[in-house]
Amino acid sequence: MKPATLKEIAATLGLSISTVSKALKDYPDVSNKTKKLVKELAETLNYRPNAFAVNLRTKESKTIGLVIPEVVHHFFSSVIKGIISEAEDKGYLVIILQSNESFELEKKQIELLANKQVDGILISLANGTYDFSHIKAVMNQGIPLVMFDKIAKIVDCSKVIIDDQKAAFDATQHLIDTGCKRIAHFRGPLTPQNSIDRFLGYKKALLHNQIPYDPSLVYILDSMSFEEGQHFTKELLKDHDDIDGIFINTDLVAIGSITELNKRNIKIPEQISIIGFSNWFMSSVISPSLSTVNQPGYLMGKKSFKLLYKEIKKRKEGKKINYKNIELKTDIILRDSTKKL
Amino acid sequence: MKPATLKEIAATLGLSISTVSKALKDYPDVSNKTKKLVKELAETLNYRPNAFAVNLRTKESKTIGLVIPEVVHHFFSSVIKGIISEAEDKGYLVIILQSNESFELEKKQIELLANKQVDGILISLANGTYDFSHIKAVMNQGIPLVMFDKIAKIVDCSKVIIDDQKAAFDATQHLIDTGCKRIAHFRGPLTPQNSIDRFLGYKKALLHNQIPYDPSLVYILDSMSFEEGQHFTKELLKDHDDIDGIFINTDLVAIGSITELNKRNIKIPEQISIIGFSNWFMSSVISPSLSTVNQPGYLMGKKSFKLLYKEIKKRKEGKKINYKNIELKTDIILRDSTKKL
DNA sequence: TTTAATATCGAAAACGTTTTCGATTTTACC
DNA sequence: GGTAAAATCGAAAACGTTTTCGATATTAAA
Numbered sequence: 008m009k010p011a012t013l014k015e016i017a018a019t020l021g022l023s024i025s026t027v028s029k030a031l032k033d034y035p036d037v038s039n040k041t042k043k044l045v046k047e048l049a050e051t052l053n054y055r056p057n058a059f060a061v062n063l064r065t066k067e068s069k070t071i072g073l074v075i076p077e078v079v080h081h082f083f084s085s086v087i088k089g090i091i092s093e094a095e096d097k098g099y100l101v102i103i104l105q106s107n108e109s110f111e112l113e114k115k116q117i118e119l120l121a122n123k124q125v126d127g128i129l130i131s132l133a134n135g136t137y138d139f140s141h142i143k144a145v146m147n148q149g150i151p152l153v154m155f156d157k158i159a160k161i162v163d164c165s166k167v168i169i170d171d172q173k174a175a176f177d178a179t180q181h182l183i184d185t186g187c188k189r190i191a192h193f194r195g196p197l198t199p200q201n202s203i204d205r206f207l208g209y210k211k212a213l214l215h216n217q218i219p220y221d222p223s224l225v226y227i228l229d230s231m232s233f234e235e236g237q238h239f240t241k242e243l244l245k246d247h248d249d250i251d252g253i254f255i256n257t258d259l260v261a262i263g264s265i266t267e268l269n270k271r272n273i274k275i276p277e278q279i280s281i282i283g284f285s286n287w288f289m290s291s292v293i294s295p296s297l298s299t300v301n302q303p304g305y306l307m308g309k310k311s312f313k314l315l316y317k318e319i320k321k322r323k324e325g326k327k328i329n330y331k332n333i334e335l336k337t338d339i340i341l342r343d344s345t346k347k348l
Numbered sequence: 349m350k351p352a353t354l355k356e357i358a359a360t361l362g363l364s365i366s367t368v369s370k371a372l373k374d375y376p377d378v379s380n381k382t383k384k385l386v387k388e389l390a391e392t393l394n395y396r397p398n399a400f401a402v403n404l405r406t407k408e409s410k411t412i413g414l415v416i417p418e419v420v421h422h423f424f425s426s427v428i429k430g431i432i433s434e435a436e437d438k439g440y441l442v443i444i445l446q447s448n449e450s451f452e453l454e455k456k457q458i459e460l461l462a463n464k465q466v467d468g469i470l471i472s473l474a475n476g477t478y479d480f481s482h483i484k485a486v487m488n489q490g491i492p493l494v495m496f497d498k499i500a501k502i503v504d505c506s507k508v509i510i511d512d513q514k515a516a517f518d519a520t521q522h523l524i525d526t527g528c529k530r531i532a533h534f535r536g537p538l539t540p541q542n543s544i545d546r547f548l549g550y551k552k553a554l555l556h557n558q559i560p561y562d563p564s565l566v567y568i569l570d571s572m573s574f575e576e577g578q579h580f581t582k583e584l585l586k587d588h589d590d591i592d593g594i595f596i597n598t599d600l601v602a603i604g605s606i607t608e609l610n611k612r613n614i615k616i617p618e619q620i621s622i623i624g625f626s627n628w629f630m631s632s633v634i635s636p637s638l639s640t641v642n643q644p645g646y647l648m649g650k651k652s653f654k655l656l657y658k659e660i661k662k663r664k665e666g667k668k669i670n671y672k673n674i675e676l677k678t679d680i681i682l683r684d685s686t687k688k689l
Numbered sequence: 690t691t692t693a694a695t696a697t698c699g700a701a702a703a704c705g706t707t708t709t710c711g712a713t714t715t716t717a718c719c
Numbered sequence: 720g721g722t723a724a725a726a727t728c729g730a731a732a733a734c735g736t737t738t739t740c741g742a743t744a745t746t747a748a749a
Contacts, residue, residue, distance in 0.1 A: 010489070012704095012705060012706090013705070013706070022728080022729085023728070023729045024705085024706085024729085024730095025708080025728080025729060025730075025731090026727085026728055028705095028706070028707065028708085029707090029708085029728090032707090034708095036727060036728075037726095037727065037728075038726075038727060038728090041728085055463050056463075056705085056706070057404075057465070057704080057705050057706070058463060058464050058465045059400060059403040059404040059407070059409065059465060059705075059706090060704070060707090060734090061705080061707085062400040062403065062404075062706095062734095063398075063400040063403075063404050063706075063733095063734050063735070064706045064707050064708090064733080064734055065706085065707075066400070066734075068400065070443070070464075078429045079422070079425045079426055079428075079429055080425075084419050084420045084421075084425050087419050087420075087444070088420050088446070091444060091446060092446075095460075100445070100460065100464060101443065102411070102441045102442065102443055102444075103428070103432060103442060103444050104432065104436070105432060105433075119436075119441065121396075122396050122397075122399060123399050123411075123441060124398070124400060148351070233633070269635070288630070289629070289630035289633065289634075292574070292603050292630065292634055293633055293635070294634070294635050353734095353735060353736090354735065354736070363699085364700075365699085365700095365735085365736085366699060366700080366701090366739095367697085367698055367699070369736070369737065369738085370698090370737090370738085375738095376696095377696075377697060378697065379698090382697085382698085397735085397736070398734080398735050398736070400735075401704090401734070401735035401736040401737090402735080402736060402737085403704095403736095404703095404704050404705070404706090404734090404735080405704055405735080405736045405738090406736085406737075407704075
């Protein structure tokens with residue numbers, strides 16, 4: 008049995024399609040009597056407006072697109088959850104696509120979303136993204152877009168981020184405050200902004216405490232995986248014998264590092280202190296538990312959607328959109344992988 | 349600047365809308381000459397078919413809906429990844445909604461998806477779901493639907509699952525094989541099928557080894573959280589002093605249990621062996637690392653979409669749909685929380 | 690040169706909705 | 720009873736596409 012349409016309701020009630028439509032949406036120019044009639048019949052026929060027709064007519068789908076580097080990832084899945092719940096609140100659905108940290112894939116996903124005519128796009132950039140014409144292209148098409156977490160400073164659009172530099176500064180400072188003097192840094196790839204900013208925060212903290220910056224203590228990681236954490240810890244121990252602290256870009260890597268140090272019976276934090284970044288759940292349950300920077304994923308998701316929602320509304324009203332930057336607070340979670348103050 | 353339409357291309361080329369449409373889709377009844385003309389102009393105008401119009405006309409959106417209990421969850425995010433990648437391969441996009449294990453929310457999400465006219469629905473049921481009329485309702489509307497992992501036996505539809513009972517049997521048997529004689533079980537809530545099946549597998553293994561089944565050793569958990577793992581471990585130790593093994597429904601809970609046992613300096617596995625379920629990543633990095641049942645989330649996502657895709661195709665061709673059940677293989681991952689054989 | 694076959698195109702309906710604007714009817718007022 | 724105002728409704732266009740079917744133009748066959 009086919010779903011009911013306005014035409015059918017109109018026909019059985021001897022009304023026109025237009026009055027039926029207006030009755031259901033409580034237009035002032037239809038009498039209460041017919042409104043009741045229409046609504047009752049709509050109810051019994053279980054009438055649902057055809058979404059495709061509504062989309063075509065109103066030129067909006069109440070759907071947004073989300074592009075993230077990786078789904079199986081504690082931080083990003085928290086963001087997803089925040090976005091979905093906030094979106095649902097406002098009557099929007101979310102299509103999720105992942106770039107696998109690949110520029111080419113990211114480009115493809117963005118185009119897919121543009122072709123599907125989503126009302127807006129939320130994106131966290133892939134590590135491999137070095138060119139932003141695909142982003143500018145969809146923005147030129149008039150599709151509202153906001154970046155979160157992994158952003159590009161060069162692109163003119165709304166963004167919601169944390170202050171990566173400050174967070175990294177605080178993390179490094181904590182290592183220094185607890186007595187570390189030779190502090191290594193496992194950083195991310197060269198391009199993503201937050202990997203740059205965290206590195207700068209690390210450097211700044213050294214400078215601020217008159218500790219000489221030694222480039223040989225900085226290791227550039229590629230995939231930010233558990234295995235890389237193990238591998239570069241081995242490298243570090245091979246290269247240096249005087250390390251007493253490591254600031255590591257991501258918890259997952261830090262956990263790899265801890266695993267390796269545990270294997271070698273190197274005492275954490277007595278011999279080497281470790282501080283991570285992101286506050287993955289598992290950081291609280293490994294041993295020793297990992298001190299880290301808390302990155303509010305769920306909140307970031309909520310804020311990102313809210314910002315996008317405002318832009319979607321402004322666009323519909325034909326108003327000018329002023330890009331906004333939101334910076335979320337981070338804090339340091341002290342656990343057992345760093346010494347007590 | 350507005351996006352180009354067929355009408356515009358037709359106008360500037362002095363053709364009709366229909367021939368332009370047909371030219372772009374390589375219909376045989378339009379000459380190569382005009383095909384080339386049309387395609388070139390479409391290219392330069394960067395023509396993209398209006399998705400809303402196509403949806404309305406073809407009555408399909410190339411979009412499916414996915415309802416899961418929880419996004420921030422290692423197993424489910426693996427499933428999501430599998431679904432998304434397989435769907436994209438076939439030209440489908442995925443709208444994700446979460447039920448938060450609530451029946452009411454699940455009902456709402458299903459209706460949302462039905463109203464959006466997705467081409468199909470993938471669902472893993474909430475713990476709280478006791479009635480299935482909302483599922484049957486969308487199926488009666490002709491929307492293909494397949495269940496995965498948390499299914500309901502009573503509903504007649506395609507399903508992809510693991511053999512929970514066998515997996516639980518194997519896990520329990522492994523405890524017995526390594527010398528455990530008083531084995532407790534932390535199970536999930538009463539309703540979900542896999543929580544029932546895992547319990548039955550546990551019981552069956554006891555029976556199979558002539559170990560008496562003691563109901564006081566079975567604890568019914570509600571939220572399957574880390575905290576519940578800690579809490580019920582305390583309860584268990586309070587209630588019994590002769591436990592030498594626990595089979596725990598979910599890794600996250602098992603990790604809570606390990607944390608509690610570690611805190612009390614109870615040696616794992618020497619005093620108490622633990623085996624979990626699902627193989628979350630963190631299970632490999634806590635200490636002691638957790639023996640567990642490997643549940644292939646990514647593969648389950650892929651298989652689920654493939655099954656749904658077949659049903660969508662069959663429906664379009666007007667053919668009858670035969671529901672299928674797919675059972676995926678599991679295996680036991682032996683780590684340090686159980687004794688060696 | 691006529692006829693039949695084929696190649697090429699366009700008109701038009703349809704998908705189901707929203708919304709403007711004009712037409713008709715009812716009510717209020719003097 | 721007549722007029723103006725308000726209330727109530729419907730016709731119709733529009734959104735942009737797909738597809739059927741009929742019309743014309745071109746070619747091949749006789």
